[in-house]
Amino acid sequence: MASSLNQSMLIIFVVGVFCLFFATPSIAELPRFTHHLQPQQSLHLLVVGDWGRKGTHNQSLVAHQMGIAGEKLNIDFVISTGDNFYEDGLKGVDDPAFYESFVDIYTAPSLQKTWYSVLGNHDYRGDVEAELSPTLRQKDSRWLCLRSFILDGEIVEFFFVDTTPFVEEYFTDPKEHTYDWDGVLPRGAYLSELMKDVDSALARSKAKWKVVVGHHTINSAGHHGNTEELKHLLVPILEANDVDAYINGHDHCLQHIIDKNSGIHFLTSGGGSKAWKSDVKPWNREELKLYYDGQGFMSMQITKNDINIIFYDVYGKILHTWTISKDHNVAAWI
Ligand SMILES: *[C@@H]1O[C@H](CO)[C@@H](O)[C@H](O)[C@H]1NC(C)=O
Numbered sequence: 112m113a114s115s116l117n118q119s120m121l122i123i124f125v126v127g128v129f130c131l132f133f134a135t136p137s138i139a140e141l142p143r144f145t146h147h148l149q150p151q152q153s154l155h156l157l158v159v160g161d162w163g164r165k166g167t168h169n170q171s172l173v174a175h176q177m178g179i180a181g182e183k184l185n186i187d188f189v190i191s192t193g194d195n196f197y198e199d200g201l202k203g204v205d206d207p208a209f210y211e212s213f214v215d216i217y218t219a220p221s222l223q224k225t226w227y228s229v230l231g232n233h234d235y236r237g238d239v240e241a242e243l244s245p246t247l248r249q250k251d252s253r254w255l256c257l258r259s260f261i262l263d264g265e266i267v268e269f270f271f272v273d274t275t276p277f278v279e280e281y282f283t284d285p286k287e288h289t290y291d292w293d294g295v296l297p298r299g300a301y302l303s304e305l306m307k308d309v310d311s312a313l314a315r316s317k318a319k320w321k322v323v324v325g326h327h328t329i330n331s332a333g334h335h336g337n338t339e340e341l342k343h344l345l346v347p348i349l350e351a352n353d354v355d356a357y358i359n360g361h362d363h364c365l366q367h368i369i370d371k372n373s374g375i376h377f378l379t380s381g382g383g384s385k386a387w388k389s390d391v392k393p394w395n396r397e398e399l400k401l402y403y404d405g406q407g408f409m410s411m412q413i414t415k416n417d418i419n420i421i422f423y424d425v426y427g428k429i430l431h432t433w434t435i436s437k438d439h440n441v442a443a444w445i
Contacts, residue, residue: 141309143262143263144227144263146265156189157186158378158409159189159380159409160380162212162383163383165211173382173384174217174219176407176426178219178221190358192326192358192381193228193361194233194361195231196208198236199236203241206241209251225255228256229256229324243257263318266413270324274325274338274341274345302344313352332394356435357375364382364405365405368398376420380407389404391404401430405425409422416436417434419433
């Protein structure tokens with residue numbers, strides 16, 4: 112009797128120690144990918160969002176210009192800011208929309224690189240597991256879509272964040288839409304775990320540049336405007352960890368806002384297909400560097416010292432460029 116009691120106490124003790132050392136600190140780390148730099152130590156990429164409309168609404172024209180810009184810049188990869196498949200995501204892994212809106216549209220040789228993609232609210236109206244499924248990668252090896260993950264590009268780290276579950280309205284007032292919340296509920300735990308993971312990954316990052324990517328706007332003069340949930344929950348994490356830029360889609364426009372308090376660059380690239388003409392709210396002119404209400408995309412060229420961004424319209428015309436610099440010497444002193 113006594114020995115069996117001792118035995119069970121020993122088991123409890125061992126299990127307890129195990130939990131303490133292995134389970135508790137296993138703050139489920141975000142999946143991580145690495146992109147090694149070209150010999151010239153720079154990284155070139157395109158950013159497009161809100162695109163999958165089977166080539167309509169100028170999606171094909173934007174795709175064509177992305178091919179040209181991609182070739183000129185010799186891009187390493189593409190980032191998609193979500194709303195990849197309209198109107199309601201993918202119906203399953205065999206949905207022909209994957210070909211009609213992605214594979215058969217972005218056919219230029221320069222675009223045959225990995226597409227690091229997040230989900231948008233329209234993707235959440237379909238079969239989310241299908242859009243995330245590795246089966247799609249067998250159909251087209253470029254496709255890489257996860258809810259939240261990290262891309263380590265040596266001088267820069269990209270933190271991709273699943274922003275749709277932050278938006279309260281999709282849960283409380285979904286209107287005629289049905290969202291696929293499998294894997295997200297209970298929402299509170301999902302969000303707090305995600306914020307903890309993003310915060311700790313940002314804090315640990317030794318990259319020169321930290322860039323966060325999500326579907327939803329944070330600061331935007333566009334149709335949807337600011338996403339208050341992200342302003343309350345994500346912005347403090349971005350500010351505390353010296354994030355340089357936040358890239359999003361959701362508003363179907365091209366936009367560059369520099370927050371005058373934090374200095375964070377808010378870059379909207381949501382012009383992959385249907386655009387919303389003249390749907391713009393007033394915004395502080397000092398902060399708003401570009402608002403373009405037509406279709407297009409963005410490029411980034413990143414070196415240790417600079418990030419050069421360019422916005423292009425549907426004809427490939429350059430609408431706006433900006434260079435974000437970090438002073439070498441100042442950094443060296445710290
Ligand atoms: C395609 O782009 C051109 C140039 O911006 C614009 O005039 C036209 O309305 C666009 N078409 C559609 C269907 O959005």
